[in-house]
Amino acid sequence: MLSRKQKHVLLKFFSMFSVVRGYNILIIVIAQYVASIYILAHDKPVRQVVFDLNLLMLVLASSVVIAGGYIINNFYDSEKDLINRPYKSKLDRLVSQNTKLSFYFVLNFVAVVMSSYVSFKAVIFFSIYIFAIWFYSHKLKKMPFVGNLTSAILTITPFFAIFMYYKNFETVIFVHAVFLFLIVSMRELTKDLENIKGDLLQNYKTIPVVYGEIMSKRMLTLLAILTLIPVYLLLYNFKVGYMYLYFYLCVFLLLVFLVLLWNSKTKKHYLILHNILKFIIVTGVFCILLIDVNVVLNRFL
Numbered sequence: 001m002l003s004r005k006q007k008h009v010l011l012k013f014f015s016m017f018s019v020v021r022g023y024n025i026l027i028i029v030i031a032q033y034v035a036s037i038y039i040l041a042h043d044k045p046v047r048q049v050v051f052d053l054n055l056l057m058l059v060l061a062s063s064v065v066i067a068g069g070y071i072i073n074n075f076y077d078s079e080k081d082l083i084n085r086p087y088k089s090k091l092d093r094l095v096s097q098n099t100k101l102s103f104y105f106v107l108n109f110v111a112v113v114m115s116s117y118v119s120f121k122a123v124i125f126f127s128i129y130i131f132a133i134w135f136y137s138h139k140l141k142k143m144p145f146v147g148n149l150t151s152a153i154l155t156i157t158p159f160f161a162i163f164m165y166y167k168n169f170e171t172v173i174f175v176h177a178v179f180l181f182l183i184v185s186m187r188e189l190t191k192d193l194e195n196i197k198g199d200l201l202q203n204y205k206t207i208p209v210v211y212g213e214i215m216s217k218r219m220l221t222l223l224a225i226l227t228l229i230p231v232y233l234l235l236y237n238f239k240v241g242y243m244y245l246y247f248y249l250c251v252f253l254l255l256v257f258l259v260l261l262w263n264s265k266t267k268k269h270y271l272i273l274h275n276i277l278k279f280i281i282v283t284g285v286f287c288i289l290l291i292d293v294n295v296v297l298n299r300f301l
Contacts, residue, residue: 013096016103019074020067026110028066031285032059038174038288040166054118058165061114061126062158069154071100075258076137080201083198084267122161129157143205150191152185172238179230187221187277189216194270199205217261224254239291246287250280 015275041049041220074081081089095266097281108130114120121187127211156177163173192199192206199294200205231247234240240247257276264270 001116008029009074011094015091016100018088019092019095019100020070022067024070025063025066027282027285028060028158030065032062032158034285034288035159036162036166038291039176040168054165055162056162057114057117057157059123061122062161063124064107064114065133068104068111068130068160069137070103071107073137073141074135075100075104076141080195080198080204084195089247097241098253118165119186125161126162129161131156132157142204142206143220144205144210145237148207150187151188152181156180167229175230175238179227179234180284182223182227183228183277183280183284185297186220187274187281189220190221190270190274190277193264194267194274197267197299221262224258227254242290243287245282246290247251253280266300 003156029262037046037049039079067109075097078089078093078097081092111126111130115126123210132150136147136150136154140150159177189207192208193213196206196208196213198204199209207219231250235244235247253276255274260269260273260276264273
């Protein structure tokens with residue numbers, strides 16, 4: 001049996017894990033390594049990529065900056081989250097705001113130290129990234145269009161760091177990036193619809209608050225249609241191997257998304273839509289392995 005003190009420490013740990021969304025960070029770490037091995041550095045041996053200390057430092061720096069970003073976002077959104085996510089907010093509040101801020105500064109400092117192992121340019125990159133996340137959480141998040149665009153860009157920025165490290169400028173990488181950017185943009189707008197009540201009460205000028213739910217649904221429909229462009233290019237202009245199954249699944253899920261979208265009216269409905277987009281993103285990470293199954297097996301065996 002755990003003592004009272006041990007239970008308190010355990011609750012504090014789960015609270016901080018909830019604040020930094022450790023499960024999301026784990027997926028990002030996996031995504032960066034998978035993308036490095038099979039797309040960005042596909043011409044290098046797996047061992048060389050996996051045991052590259054520079055890559056490790058970039059991935060870890062990205063992870064702690066993102067964790068810090070979740071903390072500062074939680075700090076500024078604490079009142080709104082009480083309305084939109086009451087149960088999660090209750091768990092998050094087990095750790096004091098002062099402790100969160102202290103941890104935030106420690107994480108950012110650690111990120112700069114880690115990036116300094118790679119190069120001075122990496123230090124500049126992550127310093128700008130840290131500032132951009134803070135500025136987004138403090139100011140830009142409350143602005144329609146600008147907030148959504150900035151959030152989508154910040155989400156894919158860790159992959160840009162790896163992209164610049166390997167300097168692989170193949171067209172297929174840009175098409176993959178556009179696909180990811182559009183799906184993330186859809187997720188951000190869907191989250192705004194999901195959180196419209198709290199945003200309205202806290203005076204957040206999001207797209208649903210300023211322009212209404214119907215306009216937001218039209219924008220999501222347009223984004224879904226635009227997503228079909230990179231999907232078409234990846235299917236018919238580039239070699240994606242068995243990953244074509246994933247893109248066909250994406251098309252099907254986007255159709256389901258649109259049907260549900262125009263019939264959605266409550267927070268629960270929008271949460272389902274949000275989870276569909278999250279499923280597309282997370283599944284895409286692991287489906288990268290399908291680009292060429294034989295090559296994948298050969299490189300590990």
